[in-house]
Amino acid sequence: NTKQLRFEDVVNQSSPKNCTVYCGGIASGLTDQLMRQTFSPFGQIMEIRVFPEKGYSFVRFSTHESAAHAIVSVNGTTIEGHVVKCYWGKESPDMTKNFQQVSPPQ
Numbered sequence: 001n002t003k004q005l006r007f008e009d010v011v012n013q014s015s016p017k018n019c020t021v022y023c024g025g026i027a028s029g030l031t032d033q034l035m036r037q038t039f040s041p042f043g044q045i046m047e048i049r050v051f052p053e054k055g056y057s058f059v060r061f062s063t064h065e066s067a068a069h070a071i072v073s074v075n076g077t078t079i080e081g082h083v084v085k086c087y088w089g090k091e092s093p094d095m096t097k098n099f100q101q102v103s104p105p106q
Contacts, residue, residue, distance in 0.1 A: 005010060005075055013088060016025040019046070019067045020089030021074075024056035029080035035059055042070035055082075058089045 001085075023035065030052045036087040039045060040084045043066025050057040075086040 005072045007068055007072050010071050010088075011065065014064075015054050015063045016066040018088055019061045019064050021059045021061070021086055022056065023059060023074065023086045024081045025084045026057070026079055027055045028082070030055060034080065036102055039070050039076060040078050042066050042073060054076060060089075 004035060016092075021039070023038075030050055032048050032050050035048045035050060037044065037055050039048075039061075042061070044062040046062055047060040048057060059067075059070065061070065071086045071088070073083060077084060
């Protein structure tokens with residue numbers, strides 16, 4: 001019974017440079033392939049990171065609009081029997097280069 005998200009609202013919730021979608025709530029069966037199948041209809045996918053043990057993933061699109069469409073369309077749907085939540089991923093400065101963990105300065 002989740003309220004339907006509106007594209008206009010979602011697209012304005014995050015910086016136009018943010019193209020990353022958080023998708024969570026998939027307690028089992030979470031794979032890169034599953035995320036690709038689920039999200040590829042919404043635009044060009046640049047990168048997918050899955051965390052099966054935590055039940056969530058991040059999907060980075062080529063455009064902010066594609067990501068917003070994906071959030072609106074996939075949020076509240078059922079994947080592998082689990083109702084998923086989608087919202088904006090945190091866009092961090094190091095997102096674009098290889099996702100290395102940056103250790104804090106000493």
